[in-house]
Amino acid sequence: MAGFTTKAIHTPFLKKDTHGSLRMPVYDTVAFEFDTAEELQTAFLGQKPRHAYSRITNPTIEHLEQKVKNLTDAFAVVAVASGMAAIANVVLSIAGQGDNIITTKHVFGNTYSLFEKTLGPWGLKIRYADFSKPTTIKKLIDSNTRAIFFEAITNPQLEVASIKVLAKIARESKILLIGDTTVTPLYFFSGQDSGVDIEVISATKYISGGATTIGGLIIDNGTYDWRNNPRLKNEARKYGQFTLVTRLKREVARNVGACLSPHNAYLQSLGLETLALRADRSSENALGLAKFLARQPRAVKINYPGLKSSPYYTVARSQFKGNFGALLTFDLSSREACFSFLNKLKLIRRATNINDNKTLAIHPASTIFCEYSPELKTEMGVAETMIRIAVGIEDLEDLTADLKQALEE
Numbered sequence: 001m002a003g004f005t006t007k008a009i010h011t012p013f014l015k016k017d018t019h020g021s022l023r024m025p026v027y028d029t030v031a032f033e034f035d036t037a038e039e040l041q042t043a044f045l046g047q048k049p050r051h052a053y054s055r056i057t058n059p060t061i062e063h064l065e066q067k068v069k070n071l072t073d074a075f076a077v078v079a080v081a082s083g084m085a086a087i088a089n090v091v092l093s094i095a096g097q098g099d100n101i102i103t104t105k106h107v108f109g110n111t112y113s114l115f116e117k118t119l120g121p122w123g124l125k126i127r128y129a130d131f132s133k134p135t136t137i138k139k140l141i142d143s144n145t146r147a148i149f150f151e152a153i154t155n156p157q158l159e160v161a162s163i164k165v166l167a168k169i170a171r172e173s174k175i176l177l178i179g180d181t182t183v184t185p186l187y188f189f190s191g192q193d194s195g196v197d198i199e200v201i202s203a204t205k206y207i208s209g210g211a212t213t214i215g216g217l218i219i220d221n222g223t224y225d226w227r228n229n230p231r232l233k234n235e236a237r238k239y240g241q242f243t244l245v246t247r248l249k250r251e252v253a254r255n256v257g258a259c260l261s262p263h264n265a266y267l268q269s270l271g272l273e274t275l276a277l278r279a280d281r282s283s284e285n286a287l288g289l290a291k292f293l294a295r296q297p298r299a300v301k302i303n304y305p306g307l308k309s310s311p312y313y314t315v316a317r318s319q320f321k322g323n324f325g326a327l328l329t330f331d332l333s334s335r336e337a338c339f340s341f342l343n344k345l346k347l348i349r350r351a352t353n354i355n356d357n358k359t360l361a362i363h364p365a366s367t368i369f370c371e372y373s374p375e376l377k378t379e380m381g382v383a384e385t386m387i388r389i390a391v392g393i394e395d396l397e398d399l400t401a402d403l404k405q406a407l408e409e
């Protein structure tokens, strides 16, 4: 069987291109024409699926979905407008008023906000466990629990839960396991092999090929028996394994309308072709920078799962095929010291976002988490003294030189 990059480059088109184009063209169009009224009807009934309207399906977007399917052996893949759209569409499809999902406070800031501020008032209950202590998860499960939601490496705390343990708990309780696997891209992490039922990914990050476009992916590994979710029981009888995809394509994703643009799908297909090269290089750089920082007296609490001193080293190594991602954090003495360090950087950019080709630095407490109270920030593991570096693919010596000069008094 072909390797990751070979598959990423050579995934065939579902239909041969009329002009023999080697790259899937950008179908920047809204609607598709039919020869007869009958064909139009069968397309709408789903009896003979064809592209009709680009909010629902489009050849360029379908090709991206096809590539991801080929790379992951997933049951189905649905591309949407952003990582947030992927999470929102999945949760809206599987839960509703009175239901609960179990997660941790150590999740991406906007994900926490989506759950608490946006979906909470619609009647979704969010229960918080400590994923490093699996018994705290079990205690929260009841007959209204619809899913356990985790992040493969939490951002910015960089905690790594044992996904096999989460999968075991989910399976025993017949609950869906949803993983946000953005920072451990498909190249070095297989959700399917680890028992994750549904993966949500911000394609904006690694997959877009260097922060070119916003995008999101929903990967259905085909492992969940949808009859176990009371809300989807009837649909599950009719659609079986296709239950979530049908619900997304014929209802939730269609109606919410957070569709990917064909142009973004084109760039993300292109990004997948170099994903392995960029993921290896940026994680080598991250390890290099973490080791460098460990020797700098002003930088403390160097946090990178690839350092042998990290409490997550062993579990990360076994889960992520020896790759530890490209995010690291460290602490300085105060918020002022953090700001002064950031302001001295010359090559590394002051910006949010991760997995760009460029290395980016940010002070999470005053930016991504600025809307939360000091107490909540502490619960979320976001210290006032913490700097996050999202490592890119530049030459390591240039990055260490920039860190060195910015850390000087």
Ligand SMILES: *Cc1c(COP(=O)(O)O)cnc(C)c1O
Binding pocket: 082, 083, 084, 085, 108, 110, 111, 151, 155, 180, 182, 183, 202, 203, 204, 205, 214, 215, 216, 354
């Ligand atoms: C960026 C990010 C998201 C949100 O993705 P967008 O594409 O920006 O909507 C969700 N989860 C994680 C872990 C992220 O890093």
